[in-house]
Amino acid sequence: MTSAAQLAELATDIAREAGVLARQRREEGVRVADTKSSIADIVTEADREVEALIRRRLREARPEDGFVGEESEPEHGASGITWVVDPIDGTVNYAYGIPHYAVSIAAVQGVPEPAEWTALAGVVYGAVSGELFHAVAGEGAFLDGRPIAVNPEPSAAGALLATGFGYDPRSHAGDLAQVERVMPYARDLRRFGSAALDLCAVACGRLDGYFERGLKPWDHAAGGLIITEAGGRIDVGSEPDDFGRVLVVASGPALFDRLLTAARGA
Ligand code: LIP
Numbered sequence: 001m002t003s004a005a006q007l008a009e010l011a012t013d014i015a016r017e018a019g020v021l022a023r024q025r026r027e028e029g030v031r032v033a034d035t036k037s038s039i040a041d042i043v044t045e046a047d048r049e050v051e052a053l054i055r056r057r058l059r060e061a062r063p064e065d066g067f068v069g070e071e072s073e074p075e076h077g078a079s080g081i082t083w084v085v086d087p088i089d090g091t092v093n094y095a096y097g098i099p100h101y102a103v104s105i106a107a108v109q110g111v112p113e114p115a116e117w118t119a120l121a122g123v124v125y126g127a128v129s130g131e132l133f134h135a136v137a138g139e140g141a142f143l144d145g146r147p148i149a150v151n152p153e154p155s156a157a158g159a160l161l162a163t164g165f166g167y168d169p170r171s172h173a174g175d176l177a178q179v180e181r182v183m184p185y186a187r188d189l190r191r192f193g194s195a196a197l198d199l200c201a202v203a204c205g206r207l208d209g210y211f212e213r214g215l216k217p218w219d220h221a222a223g224g225l226i227i228t229e230a231g232g233r234i235d236v237g238s239e240p241d242d243f244g245r246v247l248v249v250a251s252g253p254a255l256f257d258r259l260l261t262a263a264r265g266a
Contacts, residue, residue: 104218
């Protein structure tokens with residue numbers, strides 16, 4: 001019986017190898033292979049190649065497991081464990097040469113749906129910074145092996161928040177209204193372009209909170225476990241907006257309810 005810590009070790013080794021490949025392909029020049037939900041929602045050839053590497057390595061090590069990835073067809077496994085993978089989180093940054101993107105790999109047990117799964121292990125590897133965030137269920141969250149924790153509450157100056165905007169320009173008015181509702185709690189707002197790294201920034205106290213509509217399970221599967229193991233809270237959403245996008249909110253405990261209520265507009 002493989003332990004959650006052993007799953008995290010496997011994911012760490014694979015994430016590092018995948019990050020090296022992503023960086024190498026970036027240096028060689030990146031080609032957009034296709035668009036998905038909108039013209040702004042791009043996938044590069046590197047996204048597909050990196051996901052294929054991750055999938056191959058996982059199959060070699062654990063052929064009975066399932067797989068859910070951003071760029072390829074899902075596969076149901078016999079082991080009850082599913083790998084939820086974003087090969088390059090921050091694809092638009094990656095395509096523009098902005099040095100801020102990550103490999104995100106999570107192992108979950110049960111139905112591979114965010115509202116139903118039990119996350120066992122999560123790894124987010126900053127492919128440019130080389131920072132390795134990981135968490136093992138019940139055993140804490142770490143940055144390069146050192147324990148990390150969320151900010152228990154924002155400073156009196158207000159919360160440093162991060163968010164993202166959808167690929168569909170029609171959704172931007174709603175996103176901006178959402179920003180307007182949360183700004184009374186904020187000292188400032190950041191938009192870094194990688195949800196996985198945003199969640200890890202909250203987990204290690206570099207941000208007080210994060211909110212965004214439109215994330216997919218692979219964007220937050222690993223970062224969500226890292227947040228909760230770092231003492232934070234995350235809501236992965238259940239009520240889609242007019243564009244079918246659910247809201248993800250994450251922060252330390254003191255800010256969470258206020259941020260969730262304001263972001264939702266409830
Ligand atoms: C991205 C997220 C980002 C969000 C983008 C996209 P991708 O993931 O990391 O926070 O704003 O819309 O979802 O597509 O680069 O894996």
